[in-house]
């Protein structure tokens with residue numbers, strides 16, 4: 713069964729990793745997809761090809777999500793191409809691992825701007841379009857298990873992920889009357905570019921794997937099904953919720 717037939721899905725930071733897998737998963741379920749990407753044109757092209765393989769239309773628009781103008785431009789270009797926006801997946805993010813006591817101001821501020829401010833601008837721009845269209849919609853923020861737990865080298869990052877989930881809770885209230893659902897997706901540890909260096913440390917990787925009851929770290933494609941579910945009418949009464957997709961890592965205390 714195709715869950716997103718006839719829908720337009722927009723995904724930020726989709727040239728790689730989780731964003732790319734969600735964009736392609738949405739196309740597999742019948743959606744036309746607009747992707748935002750920062751710099752990696754080759755990655756964006758691969759994502760477009762992955763969408764088109766499923767017989768769906770795709771466009772890629774370059775832009776830094778930290779700039780509010782990127783969000784209005786992205787939504788306008790998606791509407792120009794496909795006529796509407798039904799689903800926003802705000803996925804773009806960075807996690808430059810760094811210790812707390814000597815965190816450079818620029819690293820802290822950039823992480824905030826990309827992850828939290830960027831997510832706000834993108835979700836707001838999509839919501840404005842959905843309200844104008846008048847037939848509801850679904851907004852998904854890619855938050856993290858890190859919204860729930862800390863990380864020694866992620867003191868600048870985990871607050872952005874908690875903030876995104878909080879944003880979805882408040883937006884769910886603000887937008888419920890318009891039939892727009894807002895939820896967050898909380899991936900556990902997923903093997904992507906964002907943690908390639910961190911997990912190159914064999915001991916760290918083994919430790920992280922050992923924490924997962926399902927016995928392996930995640931891959932980007934593990935996020936596609938949960939995102940498609942939240943985007944689809946199967947989740948028509950789900951809003952303000954957080955869907956943790958971590959192989960069971962969070963509950964594995966002892």
Ligand SMILES: NC(=O)C1=CN([C@@H]2O[C@H](COP(=O)(O)OP(=O)(O)OC[C@H]3O[C@@H](n4cnc5c(N)ncnc54)[C@H](O)[C@@H]3O)[C@@H](O)[C@H]2O)C=CC1
Pocket residue numbers: 724725726727728729730731748749750751752775776777778803804805806807826854855856857858898899900901902903904905906907
């Ligand atoms: N990999 C993991 O273990 C987890 C990742 N996440 C989140 O998933 C999201 C996707 O990350 P991954 O796929 O893992 O890593 P990734 O590094 O492959 O993907 C991040 C994407 O965001 C894009 N991006 C970064 N800054 C941008 C900007 N200023 N403007 C536009 N795009 C920008 C990158 O170009 C890249 O395509 C991030 O928000 C991350 O925080 C959440 C939980 C776990």
Ligand SMILES: C[C@H](O)[C@@H]1OC(=O)[C@H](O)[C@@H]1O
Pocket residue numbers: 807855856857858863873899900901902906907910
């Ligand atoms: C980048 C990290 O490996 C990753 O990001 C998250 O949000 C997860 O909690 C992991 O720590």
